[in-house]
Amino acid sequence: MADAVAKTDPTEAMIAARSMPKGTWVQPLREDALARLRAMGLPQRRDEYWKYTRPDTLTQADAPLAAVLEADEAPMFADVDCLQIVFVDGEFDSEASDDLNLEGITIERLATSDTDLHWAKNLYGVLETRGQSPVARPLAALNTAFATDGILIHVTGKPSKPVNLTYHHKSESSDAILHHCIKLDAGAEMTLLENGPAAARFNKVLEVEVGDDASFHHIRTQGRDHERRAATHIFARLGTQSAFRSFTMTVNGVLTRNECVIELTGDDAIANVAGACVGDGEFLHDDTVFITHDAVNCQSRQVFKKVLRNGATGIFQGKILVKAGAQKTDGYQISQSLLLDGDSQFLAKPELEIYADDVACSHGSTSGAIDEDALFYLRSRGAPEAEATNLLTLAFLAEAVDEIEHEDLREDITNRLGAWLQRHRG
Amino acid sequence: MLSIKNLQVKLEDEDKQILKGVDLEIKGGEVHAIMGPNGSGKSTLSYVLSGKGGYEVTGGSAALEGVDLLEMEPEERAAAGLFLAFQYPVEIPGVGNMTFLRTAVNAQRKARGEEEMSAAEFLKVVRARAKDLKIDADMLKRPVNMGFSGGEKKRNEILQMAMLEPKMCILDETDSGLDVDAMKLVSEGVNALRSEGRGFLVITHYQRLLDHIKPDVVHIMSDGRIIKTGGPDLALEVENNGYADILAEVV
Numbered sequence A: 001m002a003d004a005v006a007k008t009d010p011t012e013a014m015i016a017a018r019s020m021p022k023g024t025w026v027q028p029l030r031e032d033a034l035a036r037l038r039a040m041g042l043p044q045r046r047d048e049y050w051k052y053t054r055p056d057t058l059t060q061a062d063a064p065l066a067a068v069l070e071a072d073e074a075p076m077f078a079d080v081d082c083l084q085i086v087f088v089d090g091e092f093d094s095e096a097s098d099d100l101n102l103e104g105i106t107i108e109r110l111a112t113s114d115t116d117l118h119w120a121k122n123l124y125g126v127l128e129t130r131g132q133s134p135v136a137r138p139l140a141a142l143n144t145a146f147a148t149d150g151i152l153i154h155v156t157g158k159p160s161k162p163v164n165l166t167y168h169h170k171s172e173s174s175d176a177i178l179h180h181c182i183k184l185d186a187g188a189e190m191t192l193l194e195n196g197p198a199a200a201r202f203n204k205v206l207e208v209e210v211g212d213d214a215s216f217h218h219i220r221t222q223g224r225d226h227e228r229r230a231a232t233h234i235f236a237r238l239g240t241q242s243a244f245r246s247f248t249m250t251v252n253g254v255l256t257r258n259e260c261v262i263e264l265t266g267d268d269a270i271a272n273v274a275g276a277c278v279g280d281g282e283f284l285h286d287d288t289v290f291i292t293h294d295a296v297n298c299q300s301r302q303v304f305k306k307v308l309r310n311g312a313t314g315i316f317q318g319k320i321l322v323k324a325g326a327q328k329t330d331g332y333q334i335s336q337s338l339l340l341d342g343d344s345q346f347l348a349k350p351e352l353e354i355y356a357d358d359v360a361c362s363h364g365s366t367s368g369a370i371d372e373d374a375l376f377y378l379r380s381r382g383a384p385e386a387e388a389t390n391l392l393t394l395a396f397l398a399e400a401v402d403e404i405e406h407e408d409l410r411e412d413i414t415n416r417l418g419a420w421l422q423r424h425r426g
Numbered sequence B: 001m002l003s004i005k006n007l008q009v010k011l012e013d014e015d016k017q018i019l020k021g022v023d024l025e026i027k028g029g030e031v032h033a034i035m036g037p038n039g040s041g042k043s044t045l046s047y048v049l050s051g052k053g054g055y056e057v058t059g060g061s062a063a064l065e066g067v068d069l070l071e072m073e074p075e076e077r078a079a080a081g082l083f084l085a086f087q088y089p090v091e092i093p094g095v096g097n098m099t100f101l102r103t104a105v106n107a108q109r110k111a112r113g114e115e116e117m118s119a120a121e122f123l124k125v126v127r128a129r130a131k132d133l134k135i136d137a138d139m140l141k142r143p144v145n146m147g148f149s150g151g152e153k154k155r156n157e158i159l160q161m162a163m164l165e166p167k168m169c170i171l172d173e174t175d176s177g178l179d180v181d182a183m184k185l186v187s188e189g190v191n192a193l194r195s196e197g198r199g200f201l202v203i204t205h206y207q208r209l210l211d212h213i214k215p216d217v218v219h220i221m222s223d224g225r226i227i228k229t230g231g232p233d234l235a236l237e238v239e240n241n242g243y244a245d246i247l248a249e250v251v
């Protein structure tokens, strides 16, 4: 009977294809998530929220194969003094990882966390559940139910260095599901780095509870493997006077869907989400952002830049929801694409929904080619066309990259984008 | 230095002839001025010489030191020694002025098979040249021409010219929008570059600039042609009587 259903229903097929890892405190949370997943079903092509991105390869039971890219440049963040945690195709690599000890934080693995008095009980799947309304995010529920591992970080102070999650991709058929939870106590601060393609197909959820006066920085890069697929979710809830800053660089990847769901629940909080992506050929990159203002005098910024060529597709779905009472909200959203040829396309759906009267919200979305006047100006000074184009392209991306506060990381990211442009010139 | 023969140019997308046979011969060390009413084709001439798109050459030739300019890419013309100070310098958000200058200098050196300027040497030279033009550190750091006043943009053009040390400099209405002090700075900048091996083509509406940058030859352009050529006195005549007399005389 179950098999028969599985054959016709992709959700049941997906569930049948994996087994729920055993755990202690996490077990009921996983069961809840499974029930949620069954109730909503995996995304389908006709779903409004998946209008631009075909979910098929993310929802089929087995991951489509993805060739492994031979590394030809230094790993990302190699020069950054950080606590390194390594996953290979979604499996924790204890050899390559540092000891999970850092002053000001406690770090544990989801797979080995067995105490029943665990703080993450109030976070794991909790923000994800909140984020299921008003729009369903079934891939996140799937993740909560079946994540094989993840990192649980409780930040009590101000650790001296970032935590760096490195995701290697070594098997062309790997199908990884990781779920991280981070809780920042009042006044705490941390920087999380993430890098690497992770797997042939990667489903990742990051839940972040940012306490009052706490500050969370997040910088991630998603690897260069052309054929890899990723569906990621960030769920964050922000307390009073807290700050959340997240930047993502995406270079290549046949399919990327990055969802970011942020709730500003304490007054005077700040949320910045930014992304810079570059794609050439078979590349679909989807940023889907939902920011809810539910407190007074909060600021949110969304800055997304996409450089597309040779038929690459960029998608942006971004919403600012200002609830009744969320006065003095300052919401800003910009999504722009630079199309380096006529084949590429950018599809954007910016939305504002406002129920308070004293707010300042703006949004803008543009799509265009290289500015011919600027290009001629540069060439008339001697810069060859390709070099001039790259300079203007980096300048276009800079507005998103500039959202990164750490200067060294900003430079590092800029250099990587520059190197990509060198490899993919006209 | 610059040799233009019977140059005819139309718009690429429109059936509109703009240059209808321009002849011009500029030798090294000479300063030529072109004056003429608005819309007579002065900027078009400067754009076509530097390789801007949107125009079609329908006849004639233009050569720099005997090398055909019209077949070259804009960057090749720049490397060959041609420089245009734009009538409307372009703003480029996100590209720092310094980066812009350095890219230009090193690209030209590379194209000529010369060694790139080191960062330290470049900085030293830029600072000195910028100081002469009263361009402060902040202007060097800002994105190219962003938030610059009209006069600052024009001084920035002259800074680029000073850094690139071209053989043939075309200045398109570099004096427009300049107050008296800025005009002096710009003129001094230009005069400092005057040398035996370098030619200048100064496009202007006003005699004023030519008091500072003394031309050897003055041309009057009208409706896509050079209709009169003379010495510095010709500029004074325009200043006093306007173009009407000259135009009438030719017709």
Ligand SMILES: Nc1ncnc2c1ncn2[C@@H]1O[C@H](COP(=O)(O)OP(=O)(O)O)[C@@H](O)[C@H]1O
Binding pocket: B011, B018, B036, B037, B038, B039, B040, B041, B042, B043, B044, B045, B054
């Ligand atoms: N790209 C263009 N598109 C349309 N008309 C143009 C273009 N460039 C020049 N023209 C026309 O050509 C004529 C000459 O213009 P221009 O060279 O700018 O004159 P000047 O610099 O002498 O004032 C004008 O009639 C102008 O409108």
Ligand SMILES: [Mg+2]
Binding pocket: B042, B043, B044, B087, B172, B173
């Ligand atoms: Mg003009």
